Amino acid sequence: MSGPIAGACPSSVDVAAGSAGSESREGEAARSARERRYALFVASFLALVYTFNFMDRQIMSVLQEQIRRELGLSDTQLGLLTGLSFAIFYTTFGIPVAWLSDRTRRVGIMAAACGIWSIATAGCGLARSFVQLAVARVLVGAGEAGGSPPSYSLISDYFPPSQRGTGLAIYSLGVPIGSALGVALGGWVAADHGWRAAFVAVGLPGLLLAVLMPIVMREPRRGGLDAPSGSAFEHEGAASLLQTIRAFLADPILVCTAISSGLSAFIGYAMLSWNPSFLARVKGMQLGQIAHYYSLIIGVTGLIGTFAAGWLVDHLGRRDRRWYAWLPAIAFTVALPAFLGLLWAPSWPVALGFVTVLALLGNVYLAPALAVVQNATAPSRRGVAGATLLFLLNLIGLGGGPLFVGWMSDMAHAQGSPQPLLMGYAALLPIIVLTIVAHLFTSRALAGGASQSAAREFITRYSNNNLSSSTDSIPREGRS
16 A cells, blocks of 8 residues: 655645635735725824814915904015914924924824914914914914924834835825815805904814824834834934934935925915915905815815825836935926916916916925935934924925015015015016026935935935835834
């Protein structure tokens, strides 16, 4: 009698082992799919919070004509309210809050910040003078400082480096959505009930998000998706605030990214703050028309432009990391003739056509800049690194853009110009050219030699898509 042929008929033990291995792989795949879905939920929920953040920030743009008439303000004062008074405290508070978020639970920080900026926005409706309104705007800025840096850090711990451009782009959708809703809701409420009621209507709903945030969001493990580099970079502990800022300022990639992004934001925030007034004063639109048409345009085009930029830079950056700078340079080059068309437009419908092009291109710089900084920074320093980027970006852009246009408008008015705000807008033309040049300098930095820190090694590896397959998973819940 011959014995069994080896391997021809597996034993029950082999079958059971194979079945167990298959079930284990299926379980891992199911868990990985759940974690990816949860990562998308986190990015979407943070985008919702950012939407209210931007609604509260940008509602001033559609209300400033009513505020100007009631409180008797100049364009320079309006520029201070929409820009510098907000930006100084927003940027200054952002860095220490981010330093704290690198050491404590980020979700709790964001919940507290959301509550503060929501109450302060509603409080703007109680202001009876320029000083009172400026103080309320300062408090809005101080509260909103606790929003983005912890969000950048959280998203970086839920998305692997090769997908962070997309994750950060989802979060950045809060900018166009919030801007659109701020204009629409603020305009509709103000048209029927006045600007004070509009501040309350936009501000108070944010308190609900502040309560929900700790309930629906988990705190992920820091650096859980960062592939090891063979150095101590990814294992280092939380650095001091000054160490992190010095490391940021010592890296030419990060500095060039911050400057080029700041100039991009200078143009973007100037137009976000002044477009409603420009369309009303120069092109003849009514408040109801602005609330309806303009809000729809900046919402839809901003959504497309922001998400497309994140998706494109994830794909193009794998071929050449200079696309992180080339993409916004191309966007502003195309925007230049569209801006000239906006100045020339003989009627508001034609002007809205050019605004559509500008709104589509205006946020292209943001997702690439965020991806560069987050990928080029150690997990223990991402909060402060993100806040440092925001400090420079918003000090240049948010602090300077709206104030610059208002100041130039007042100067043109003093010289007898029949359209002073048009002259204020025309003064942005050389800034657009300078922005294109700055992004080209950033592309040179990205293509340069060895970095002064481990950041260059990090971004080079991720841009060339040399990640292992293990980075495609999403981290499980863990405490930092």
